[in-house]
Amino acid sequence: MALIVQKYGGTSVGDTERIKNVAKRCIAAQKAGHDVVVVVSAMSGETNRLLKLVSQITDRPNEREQDVVVATGEQVSIGLVALAIQAQKRKAVSFLGHQVRITTDSTFSKARIKSIDAERIVDALKKKNIVVVAGFQGQDEQGNVTTLGRGGSDTTAVALAAALKADACEIYTDVDGVYTTDPNMVPAARKLERISYEEMLELASVGAKVLQIRSVEFAMKYKVPLWVKSSFTDDPGTLVCEEDAAMEDVLVSGIAYDKNEAKIAIRGVPDVPGVAAKIFGALDEQSIVVDLIVQNVSKDGRTDVTFTVGKADLTKAKDVVKKIAKAVKAEGVETDDQVSKVSIVGVGMRNHSGVAAKMFTVLAGAGVNVQMISTSEIKVSCVIHSNYTELAVRSLHTAFGLDKQEAAQESEVVSLKR
Amino acid sequence: MALIVQKYGGTSVGDTERIKNVAKRCIAAQKAGHDVVVVVSAMSGETNRLLKLVSQITDRPNEREQDVVVATGEQVSIGLVALAIQAQKRKAVSFLGHQVRITTDSTFSKARIKSIDAERIVDALKKKNIVVVAGFQGQDEQGNVTTLGRGGSDTTAVALAAALKADACEIYTDVDGVYTTDPNMVPAARKLERISYEEMLELASVGAKVLQIRSVEFAMKYKVPLWVKSSFTDDPGTLVCEEDAAMEDVLVSGIAYDKNEAKIAIRGVPDVPGVAAKIFGALDEQSIVVDLIVQNVSKDGRTDVTFTVGKADLTKAKDVVKKIAKAVKAEGVETDDQVSKVSIVGVGMRNHSGVAAKMFTVLAGAGVNVQMISTSEIKVSCVIHSNYTELAVRSLHTAFGLDKQEAAQESEVVSLKR
Numbered sequence A, B: 001m002a003l004i005v006q007k008y009g010g011t012s013v014g015d016t017e018r019i020k021n022v023a024k025r026c027i028a029a030q031k032a033g034h035d036v037v038v039v040v041s042a043m044s045g046e047t048n049r050l051l052k053l054v055s056q057i058t059d060r061p062n063e064r065e066q067d068v069v070v071a072t073g074e075q076v077s078i079g080l081v082a083l084a085i086q087a088q089k090r091k092a093v094s095f096l097g098h099q100v101r102i103t104t105d106s107t108f109s110k111a112r113i114k115s116i117d118a119e120r121i122v123d124a125l126k127k128k129n130i131v132v133v134a135g136f137q138g139q140d141e142q143g144n145v146t147t148l149g150r151g152g153s154d155t156t157a158v159a160l161a162a163a164l165k166a167d168a169c170e171i172y173t174d175v176d177g178v179y180t181t182d183p184n185m186v187p188a189a190r191k192l193e194r195i196s197y198e199e200m201l202e203l204a205s206v207g208a209k210v211l212q213i214r215s216v217e218f219a220m221k222y223k224v225p226l227w228v229k230s231s232f233t234d235d236p237g238t239l240v241c242e243e244d245a246a247m248e249d250v251l252v253s254g255i256a257y258d259k260n261e262a263k264i265a266i267r268g269v270p271d272v273p274g275v276a277a278k279i280f281g282a283l284d285e286q287s288i289v290v291d292l293i294v295q296n297v298s299k300d301g302r303t304d305v306t307f308t309v310g311k312a313d314l315t316k317a318k319d320v321v322k323k324i325a326k327a328v329k330a331e332g333v334e335t336d337d338q339v340s341k342v343s344i345v346g347v348g349m350r351n352h353s354g355v356a357a358k359m360f361t362v363l364a365g366a367g368v369n370v371q372m373i374s375t376s377e378i379k380v381s382c383v384i385h386s387n388y389t390e391l392a393v394r395s396l397h398t399a400f401g402l403d404k405q406e407a408a409q410e411s412e413v414v415s416l417k418r
Helices: A016-033 A046-057 A061-070 A072-087 A119-126 A152-163 A199-204 A212-223 A274-283 A311-327 A345-350 A355-364 A386-399 A405-417 B016-031 B048-059 B064-072 B072-087 B120-124 B152-163 B197-205 B213-221 B275-285 B311-327 B347-352 B354-365 B388-397 B405-417
Strands: A003-008 A035-040 A091-093 A113-115 A130-134 A137-139 A146-147 A168-173 A194-196 A226-230 A238-241 A252-272 A290-295 A300-310 A332-345 A372-376 A381-387 B001-006 B033-041 B092-095 B111-113 B130-134 B137-139 B145-147 B169-175 B195-196 B226-232 B238-241 B255-270 B288-293 B302-310 B332-345 B370-376 B379-387
Touching: A003 A016, A003 A152, A016 A035, A016 A072, A016 A130, A016 B048, A016 B145, A035 A119, A035 A152, A035 B213, A046 A061, A046 A072, A061 A072, A061 A146, A061 B072, A061 B092, A072 A091, A072 A130, A091 B064, A113 A152, A119 A130, A119 B255, A119 B302, A130 A152, A146 B033, A146 B111, A152 A168, A152 A212, A152 A226, A194 A199, A199 A212, A199 A252, A199 A332, A199 B379, A212 A226, A212 B370, A226 B311, A252 A274, A252 A311, A252 A386, A252 B347, A274 A290, A274 A300, A274 A311, A274 A386, A274 B048, A290 A372, A300 A311, A311 A332, A311 B169, A332 A386, A332 B213, A345 B255, A345 B275, A355 A372, A355 A381, A355 A386, A355 B152, B001 B152, B016 B033, B016 B130, B033 B072, B048 B064, B048 B072, B064 B072, B072 B092, B072 B130, B072 B388, B092 B120, B111 B152, B120 B130, B130 B152, B137 B152, B152 B169, B197 B213, B197 B238, B197 B255, B213 B226, B226 B388, B238 B332, B255 B275, B255 B311, B255 B388, B275 B302, B275 B311, B288 B370, B311 B332, B332 B388, B354 B379, B379 B388, B388 B405
Parallel strands: A003 A035, A003 A168, A035 A130, A091 A130, A168 A226, A194 A238, B001 B033, B001 B169, B033 B130, B092 B130, B169 B226, B195 B238
Antiparallel strands: A137 A146, A226 A238, A252 A300, A252 A332, A290 A300, A332 A381, A372 A381, B137 B145, B226 B238, B255 B302, B255 B332, B288 B302, B332 B379, B370 B379
């Protein structure tokens, strides 16, 4: 007998038929002898519908009030899921964020969970209920409704699993696990049986949108075993867990890409202390998130500073940077929104040298020019021209031995038949 | 400087343009020097949309979970109204039922308000906010979401006005006041400037759907002056208040009708103690609301018991009554769903005799057969064949002097021109 937290995303509860299917899955887990807590998102399209109403009222919504509006999406879902479970003759009860004291800070629209009081859930489980909890929402210490940002239901599920000391947290979504790379781009992409928290974190942060980053951080911090599964199949999915020896034997676990970046280069910046602080301080003041930063060694007392931002922030960032460039007497500002970031991720890198070098060799061999490079302990990222994204990802996927075994065997069989 | 509670119904917040208009009205009241609390309903159609989702899941929804779903309609409205006020450069803050401790009993889907803690609203008003409160919803003592039943937002508004000791409660709707009868049926219907709580109560209970009955009871109990106004015009509307001498001079203030009734007659019931208790006890067990009850004097130890129920309950009521009729050895059961109830209402009746007699004379003169009669201190109701509803209402309206003065004058003008 275990305690399992299941989380169903918007497509899994997209209509009332799918909601009945979710109810079936929850009941199956209970029949298998488990205590079941279910976290649900808003029905797909609902959050966007609500945000559209808000945008018809105002361009610059107060985030407290916007949270009041958008939090209703999950509220509708929990009621419907509880009703669907009851219609299948099992006990169920729904709870809103504030009813199980999911307490957050007051950063409306992207609040962070501070604490959860699991008592009411434990009581309801003791009475043989399947407990249905609204994802994405909480309340701050003044009792205001808060939301956790896009994908926040993942974080609700993991935080509940941690608070309840659950045996597992299962994230049900419309894909059947975590892949070595985007299967839409690379047909040979392989589903991973297991992946470490850190690798998942790097993959998530470089654009593999299976899980919200914060939920993975939470799972890592509280050592919650996290399963990514499909709500439409019975595939076992991918387990995100602590790394072990077997994982370290694999050099590269996955390849991610992000087409949503833009590059800004400030040419001929006087190489004196404090210039970088001025540039990135000014960007931070405008809430512009900077990703990669590269500064070359200086020449004749001047250097080039290059960095990337989200494409949506490019115009705003350019304005900020141009002012600073003038103030510090830099030679000029160049921007480029035709770039992509391609990253290889793997805990095995820690104990192996030459992984970055191999990446550059593979890219060079494919004729892909590398514009910027950034590395972490378990990741190497390269910024390249966006036209080469697919070529780069496919070449790296093959070179680092990630292509599907079955695919390879199948092609052999095909060869034999010829 | 006064404290005003305004309530806007579903059609008044039916789309984002109308919501902006509501914001304008709230701001106008604040600019006139008042503290303003606004209660809003769900956008028109929204509650039905949510109930449809529920019905797609199950025929017999658990009412706790249904309340969780339908309470979201008002939550969306308060966020949008607060945003619309802010977009017009005034301070606003929204509150859900539980956030201002609108505590109810646990009768889900038709809960009754037990108490309100107005402190948070008073604080927000002091900070110059227009305070926007969700109608229709509260929470019980265990912290469960409850709803107050159709029209419950009226009750929220009046209860808030009572708790805040407001100077007035203004109910904005899609009609511009309370009429002497349904203006769609009787073009000569006249808007009333004032009406007493008790008359309003009788009119509401006999089918004039301007205000929820409970809200009028609340207003009467706490002496809250209640204005019924249109949110689309600047008409002063109708004031519902305590009765005064002038009101008592008027014999009949209004005429109501209800086409939604059905009649059940049990013929030849043995006239022994306890039979009526058996019949109406059994109906009550099935939650069937009985309206008029008439029992004739007995003849040969047997009597006829006739009563009315809502048309929707007829089949269920018939089944119950047939069983009882058999058990008590009655002669038979007859039903008729082609009936209407027509009522005349007025506090002046208390001090005048002959009002009922005049009603019967008028109906007889128009050839309308009266099937059942029921009277209260300030009301006389007759059940008639539904085909005669319009004829009865129009005849009574003219006979009791309620026809529009203007209408009469207009027709004179027309005559002169000929």
